[in-house]
Amino acid sequence: MEHKRAMLCWITRKSNKNTVDQQLEEQMGKTRQYYFEVLKRVAAVIKFLSERGLAFRGHEEKWGSPKNGNFMGAIELIAEFDPFLHEHLEKCKNEKVNAVYLSKPVYEELIGIMGKHVQEEIVNQINNLDIKYYFIIVDSTPDLTHVDQLVIVVRYCYNGKTCERFLPIENHSSMTLFNKIQQVLGEHKLSLENIRGQSYDNHLT
Known part of the structure; x- marks a missing residue:
């Protein structure tokens, strides 16, 4: 009898789309959307500061x-006019949210992800040129x-305009310079055969 009653209750809740699984899924969906909105605003600030070459951190976090730096300052400025971000910021200050997404490790990770995406776009642009030199x-x-x-600047012609784009290199020395260049170009699938000019420390070759 108890089993039938429980089964009937479950069927009723399911028909009303009110099962525990559905409630959990709905709650998870709301949580995902909430933090998507947070990250959307954080990404906009990162893009703004990065494009202008501005420092992110200040003297204190x-x-x-007034000394908390450009990133936190920009977030606070937007929050003055954005009710959603204002509410999130208040929750952060009162430690009412587990995931803040406004810390240094988070925006550094996002910078890395965005930087990788930009590099992929640069490489795709070069590899799809009519003239691949x-x-x-x-x-x-x-x-x-x-x-x-150390950086590699790639100069090429795109839609009749000269473009210069940076490809970063880490850890180099004069003895491994060529190997590093070869490695970076290889990682980005840029052919050495298509190079038509080189400059090292302002010396053309």
Whole structure:
């Protein structure tokens, strides 16, 4: 009798689309959408700061501080006019959400993902040119921590316009420079045979 009653209850809830599984799935869907909206705003701030070469961090990571840097400051500015982000920020301050998505590790990971996507777009653009020839410029400069940062600049013609795009290299020395260049171009499936000019430290070859 109890089994029949439970079965009847389950059938009724299912017909009303009110089972526990459906409720959990609906709740998970709302949670996914919530954090999608958070990440959409975070990504917009990352893109804005990155395009302008602005620093993300300030002297302290504290909400409401004028020294908390461009990233946190931009988030706070948007929150003044965006009720959704304002509410999320208040939850973060009061520690009422488990996943904040506004921390340094998160935006650094997003920068890496966005950077990889940009590189893929650059490579696709070069590989789909009518004329596949390109020019490389290799140079380096020390960053603020005095660590030498090396980049490859790929110059090519796209729709009648000259384009210059960066491809980063990590950990290099003069003895491994060529191998690094070869490795990076190989990783991006850019053929060495299509190079029609090279420049190293402003010396053309």
